[in-house]
Amino acid sequence: MFHRKGFDDFVATLAGTSLVDQWDAHVAKVGGKVFVLLSADEGGAALTFKCSEESFELLTTLDGIGQASYFAKRKWVTAAERAPLSATELEAYVKRSYELVAAGLTRKARQALGIDG
Template sequence: MNLFTRRGFDAFVKTLPGTTFVNQWDGHVAKVGDKVFTLLSEGDEARIVVKCSEESFEILTALDGIGQAPYFAKRKWVEIKASAPLSEEELVHYVTRSYELVAAGLTKKLRLELGITLPVA
C-alpha cells in the first residue's frame, strides 16, 4: 500500500470509522464528523497533511521533506512529502493519530453515531 497514491490513501483511510472524502483545496480531503483530519495532494510531488501533537510537530519538522502545512492553523499540522524519510508504517501511524486527535474533538454522541472508539490516553 502506498499512501501517496489516491488508491492507497483511500484504501487505508476507509478503514477508519466515520470517514468521508471531498475534493477541495487542490487535494483529496478526508474528514471525520465533517472535520478535516488528513489530505492527499498528488501534484508535482505527492504530499500528505496531518494534525499532530506539539511534540511530534517538533520532531517531524526537523526532518527533510516535512514542514508546517501551509494554509492550516498555526503549528500542529504538518505536510509530509513523498520524499520524507518515513516508513509506510510511520506514515500510517501519523495519519491514524491525526484521525484520533480530530475525532477526540467530536461530541461523544457523534462519535457513538459514527462508531468511533478512541484509545484510552
Template sequence: MSLFDRKDFDAFVTNQPGTSFVDQWDGHVAKVGGKVFTVLWGEGERARLVAKCPEESFEILTALEGIRQAPYFAKRKWVEIGRNSPLSDEELVHYLTRSYELVAAGLTKKLRQELGIRLSS
C-alpha cells in the same frame, strides 16, 4: 502500499469509522465527522500528505527533510509530509492514524457514538 497513492490513501481512510472524502483545495480531503484529518495533494513524486499532530511530534517531524508546517492550516498542529521524507510506510500509517484520533477526539461524544468511533484511552 503507499499512502501517497490515491488508491492506498482511500483504502486507509475508508478503514477508519465515520470518514468521508471531498475534493477541495486542489486536494483529496479526508474527514471524520465532517472535520478534516488528512489531505492528499498532488500525484507521483510531487504527492504530499497533511496530518494533524501533537506539539511534541510537530517539533520532531518538522526537523526532518521533506516535512514542514502545512500551509493554510493552524500553526504548529499540522504538518505537510513530502514523498521524499524519511518516514516509512508504517510511520506514515501511525501519523495519519494519530491525526484521525486527534480530530475524532474533538467531536462530541454523541457524534462519535453515532459514527461508531471508539478511541483508545
C-alpha cells in the same frame, strides 16, 4: 499512502470517515472535520495531517516535512514523498491525526459515527 487508491483504502479502515475533493486535494474527514489531505507537491505527492506538539517539533526538523500552510498554528505538517518516513510510520501519523480530530467531536457525534471512546 501517496497514491489515491492506497490513501482511500487506508482511510476506509477508520470508522466514520468520508472523502471529498476540495482545495485542490483529496481530503479525508471524520464527522465533517479534516484529518488528512493528499495533494500534489513539487516532484510528487504530499500528505498533510495533524499531530501532537511533540511530533510537530520532531517532524518539522526532517527533510521533506514542514509546517502545513494555513494549518501550522494548530500543529499540522505536510510530508512530501521524499520525507524519510516509512509507510508504517505514515499510517501511524495519519491514524493519530484521525484520533486527535475525532476526539474533538462530541460524544454523541462519535457514537453516531461508530467511533469507540
